[in-house]
Amino acid sequence: MHGAVTEDDRLLAADYVLGVAPAAERARAEARIRQDRAFAAEVEGWQRRLSGLDAEFAAVEPPAALLGRIENRLFGRPQPVRRGKRILGWLSGAVAAATLAAVLLWPAAPLRPIADLTAADLSVAVLTQGDNLIFRSAAPAPSARDYQLWIIRAGQPRSLGLLTAPETVVSARLEPGDVLAVSLEPTGGSPTGLPTGPVLATAEITEL
């Protein structure tokens, strides 16, 4: 879409960058930015113009511990690997995955790798196939923990379920800008519906 930029568009872009717009209008502007280059350029123009005010934000030293928390979240922390009876569950998961793989042999949309979620003890390949998202994981979570999958859209995390088998298939259609994440949760998953444990890996979907 490369429509001409109307006066209303210019004002929407200005409202968006200035930040005065309510949530629904912000979402509308963000969708336009992704689809319409002329509108995106209008937004960039306002970002450039108003960036002259950035110098008025005073720096505030953040707590020193925050850097470690950010690194844990992005890269994970090397964790002692304790594997016990979880392996059994993992093996039965493998059987389920084999069945699933047989089902997937049915001619279908092409299987395409789109992201990797990797951290110290974690390596998950993410693939898409039509409206399905497929997560292939190399190893089970440490004992008494589960890996939980999340999709973060417009800043809101939504659970995609637990990674309890070598292959987990979830019905979800991605959009550019979505972020996929894996967090370490108590067995059975987050009790709150939001990530409670460290986020071990994230991957942003830039193009599909």
Added chain:
Amino acid sequence: MDHDPLAETFARMARGDRAALRVLYAEAAPKLFGICIRMLRDRTEAEDALQEIMTRLWTRASRFDPARGSAMTWAVVIARNHCLDRLRARRDPVARDEAAMAAVPDAGPSPETLALRRGEARRIVDCLGQLDPQRAQAIRSAYLDGESYEGISRALGVPLNTLRSWLHRGLKALRECMEP
């Protein structure tokens, strides 16, 4: 364009260089945390927001394009957007966290401010100075404090639609002044 060391840091981050994240934290986190504190007015939420912003900067580092502006400007856009999303998602405006506000030094002209009072920065200060002071103030508090149409409308006692067109006239004048 001036040499932009932060742009190199983003390039390293895009290649997966974890040490570059520490450089970014040292160079940019205080500014970004200042934005979070000022806009969110809540220290705990500002800490959460900074973590999220740093995560986004890491995952989006490859999208930074030095030809289109400075790395710090780009990081500020991401930080402000995240804070605005949090603010607009709030049901009720949160009361000012006085302790957090007390931690924000006066934004008087620091050496950085003075150094930046050229180019775009100089132009916007000059052009805001030519607007009706109340309009200029509304634009400032929207950009710097994250004030919404609703908040400004309440503060000024002006109906929402009137306020919109009043502020839009200010923005048009600002644009014309900056790009004659």
